[in-house]
Amino acid sequence: MLTHFKEIFKYRELLMTFVSKSLNARYKGSFLGFLWTFINPLAQLIVYSVVFKYIFRIQEPNYTMYLFVALVPWSEFTSSINGSLVAITGNSNLVKKIYFPRQLLPLSVSVTYIVDFVYCIPILLIAMILSKLNFTTNLLFFPIIMLIQFIYQTGICYIVSALNVKFRDVKQIVGIIIMAWFYVTPILYKMSMIPKTLNLFGHTINPQFWFILINPIAAVILSYRDVMLYGRLPDFTGLSIALIEGVIIFTLGYFIFKYFERTFAEDL
Amino acid sequence: MEDNEIAIEVKNLSKEFKIFKDKPLTLKEKLLMLRSDAYTQFKVLKDINLTVKKGESIGLIGHNGCGKSTLLSLIAGIMYPNAGSIKVNGRLSCLIQLGAGFHPDFTGRENIYVNAAIFGMKRKDVDKNLDSIIDFSEIREFIDNPIRTYSSGMYLKLAFSVAIHINPEILLIDEILAVGDTNFQKKCFAKMREFKRKKVTIVLVSHNLSSVSEFCDRCIWLQDGIIKRDGKSKEVIEQYLSFMSGKQVKSNEPEEKYTNEAIILDFQINDDNNKSIIGKDIKSGISIHPTITIKKIKEDGKIKAEILFLTADNQLISVIDSGFIELKKDETATLNFNVKSIPFNTGRYNIKSVLKREDGIECCKHQESNITIQADYENIGIFNLDFTCKK
Numbered sequence: 001m002l003t004h005f006k007e008i009f010k011y012r013e014l015l016m017t018f019v020s021k022s023l024n025a026r027y028k029g030s031f032l033g034f035l036w037t038f039i040n041p042l043a044q045l046i047v048y049s050v051v052f053k054y055i056f057r058i059q060e061p062n063y064t065m066y067l068f069v070a071l072v073p074w075s076e077f078t079s080s081i082n083g084s085l086v087a088i089t090g091n092s093n094l095v096k097k098i099y100f101p102r103q104l105l106p107l108s109v110s111v112t113y114i115v116d117f118v119y120c121i122p123i124l125l126i127a128m129i130l131s132k133l134n135f136t137t138n139l140l141f142f143p144i145i146m147l148i149q150f151i152y153q154t155g156i157c158y159i160v161s162a163l164n165v166k167f168r169d170v171k172q173i174v175g176i177i178i179m180a181w182f183y184v185t186p187i188l189y190k191m192s193m194i195p196k197t198l199n200l201f202g203h204t205i206n207p208q209f210w211f212i213l214i215n216p217i218a219a220v221i222l223s224y225r226d227v228m229l230y231g232r233l234p235d236f237t238g239l240s241i242a243l244i245e246g247v248i249i250f251t252l253g254y255f256i257f258k259y260f261e262r263t264f265a266e267d268l
Numbered sequence: 269m270e271d272n273e274i275a276i277e278v279k280n281l282s283k284e285f286k287i288f289k290d291k292p293l294t295l296k297e298k299l300l301m302l303r304s305d306a307y308t309q310f311k312v313l314k315d316i317n318l319t320v321k322k323g324e325s326i327g328l329i330g331h332n333g334c335g336k337s338t339l340l341s342l343i344a345g346i347m348y349p350n351a352g353s354i355k356v357n358g359r360l361s362c363l364i365q366l367g368a369g370f371h372p373d374f375t376g377r378e379n380i381y382v383n384a385a386i387f388g389m390k391r392k393d394v395d396k397n398l399d400s401i402i403d404f405s406e407i408r409e410f411i412d413n414p415i416r417t418y419s420s421g422m423y424l425k426l427a428f429s430v431a432i433h434i435n436p437e438i439l440l441i442d443e444i445l446a447v448g449d450t451n452f453q454k455k456c457f458a459k460m461r462e463f464k465r466k467k468v469t470i471v472l473v474s475h476n477l478s479s480v481s482e483f484c485d486r487c488i489w490l491q492d493g494i495i496k497r498d499g500k501s502k503e504v505i506e507q508y509l510s511f512m513s514g515k516q517v518k519s520n521e522p523e524e525k526y527t528n529e530a531i532i533l534d535f536q537i538n539d540d541n542n543k544s545i546i547g548k549d550i551k552s553g554i555s556i557h558p559t560i561t562i563k564k565i566k567e568d569g570k571i572k573a574e575i576l577f578l579t580a581d582n583q584l585i586s587v588i589d590s591g592f593i594e595l596k597k598d599e600t601a602t603l604n605f606n607v608k609s610i611p612f613n614t615g616r617y618n619i620k621s622v623l624k625r626e627d628g629i630e631c632c633k634h635q636e637s638n639i640t641i642q643a644d645y646e647n648i649g650i651f652n653l654d655f656t657c658k659k
Binding site: 011013014017021024025091093094095096097098099100167168169170173262263265266 | 285286293294295296298341344345346347348360362364365368369371373374378381382385386387388390391
């Protein structure tokens with residue numbers, strides 16, 4: 001594993017080139033430029049806040065902001081997965097003809113969207129000021145939460161980019177999974193709306209606990225909300241679970257990628 | 269041989285491709301078995317052993333599908349072998365694809381950086397070489413335009429210019445030297461020679477045998493996944509060419525295109541001592557005497573005999589002809605040619621005799637012979653000009 005990290009480090013300039021290339025390419029030729037990244041979560045934000053505030057009548061004092069701090073990281077997360085679907089297949093001319101560490105391609109997608117996320121931070125901060133939220137020292141946990149998201153997200157990017165080479169319909173499957181994932185992640189609703197106990201085949205379980213356990217991104221989203229919206233400490237138990245799972249997914253994803261990588265040049 | 273003198277070491281290398289009848293491309297097709305998963309194994313490379321010393325330049329030749337490009341991809345690390353090992357000792361650059369990673373919306377200048385990074389070049393090295401890259405590409409005035417506005421020639425020139433400025437220790441090249449106009453090509457070859465002088469190890473895959481023989485000291489002929497010959501470029505290329513021309517004879521053209529109004533009874537080539545030189549080694553520069561005996565078999569008419577001199581890869585060097593002669597039906601004639609000097613270089617040459625009517629249509633199937641010429645000194649090119657030099 002260490003040699004793999006060394007190789008990535010050796011090619012860090014190429015990684016940065018890939019990242020800046022995809023960032024530049026996205027903003028070149030569209031006069032709205034950077035706003036494009038932002039327009040999708042913004043549209044979602046407007047739709048959801050109208051629907052849930054005025055139709056479903058959610059009891060949450062600052063629901064728009066409640067949604068906003070969750071939708072931005074969620075949209076970066078899903079965009080990176082969608083982007084990594086074509087990380088290898090879309091670069092077949094490179095993969096078939098030139099040697100460079102292939103793991104840079106999905107990694108660069110993940111990094112690109114994290115950078116994108118960083119670009120969004122000023123807007124999040126402005127929104128916080130406008131909604132008169134308190135700035136607390138707990139905001140210092142923000143980068144740590146981001147790091148956990150990054151590790152988890154990169155692992156998933158590795159998996160989907162490699163699988164999509166073998167099976168070209170992984171794209172459709174991923175689309176369905178992301179759609180369902182959105183609803184099992186507490187973005188629109190509150191954790192407290194999930195029942196605390198549930199009787200499953202004679203066993204009493206705590207669905208809230210299982211939500212966090214099987215979906216690390218839920219803990220990540222809740223933590224963003226904790227530090228930005230409520231100005232309190234994030235839930236460290238949830239975050240630790242997310243970190244452990246992130247590392248597991250990253251390692252697993254990396255080795256799945258490495259396994260499939262051997263035949264990339266032939267499968268493309 | 270010392271370990272540090274070896275640039276590339278290939279041991280017992282094998283590579284197989286799966287040739288699918290109808291490969292399932294999606295999970296749906298795979299699970300529902302909508303498409304047959306059946307495949308046949310195709311062995312592209314069979315147990316290849318190869319050692320390339322540092323500073324050597326090697327040509328890889330062979331017919332299409334013999335595994336040249338696969339071998340190159342394996343050395344470059346693009347593909348993984350099924351068995352065997354490849355050791356590469358030194359910074360390796362692989363010029364298989366030009367303009368890799370070029371983005372149409374970026375300017376030429378921006379694309380130089382992207383492309384160079386993919387080749388593993390550091391940004392500060394690009395900064396240092398930027399002027400030289402732009403000058404070499406000859407498109408300085410357009411360098412800040414997006415490359416979607418470029419013509420394909422400009423695109424390739426820029427791509428090649430970047431490729432040639434990487435500073436490799438081992439260079440793998442696949443058939444990309446034929447870029448741009450003749451002047452640009454000359455520049456490319458000059459640059460390649462410079463690499464060679466700098467003792468860069470070069471592996472060149474090409475069908476252009478003259479550039480291989482000019483450029484590479486050693487040549488490897490791959491045939492059906494095994495190394496058929498490995499040795500001095502000139503010798504290997506010659507063997508390759510005679511092998512390929514042997515294959516051509518088998519696929520002869522139909523005979524209908526001939527009028528069959530006259531035939532070649534005999535075609536001989538003798539030296540001064542009246543001994544046949546066909547199929548034999550002769551010295552460069554001696555005089556030869558081809559003799560053709562012809563017979564008119566249909567109505568009277570004018571015909572001429574031509575003798576064509578061709579290189580082993582069928583490039584026409586020279587033609588001599590008898591001029592038209594009037595022949596009656598069933599009349600035979602013997603045409604004695606005298607060629608004062610045959611100043612060709614070392615190599616195998618084909619000599620064809622052809623009969624033609626006045627309207628240029630061939631009368632019969634040509635007769636073919638070959639001779640092998642040994643020049644006194646090694647030289648490239650086809651001819652040894654008769655020259656002197658005063659000092």
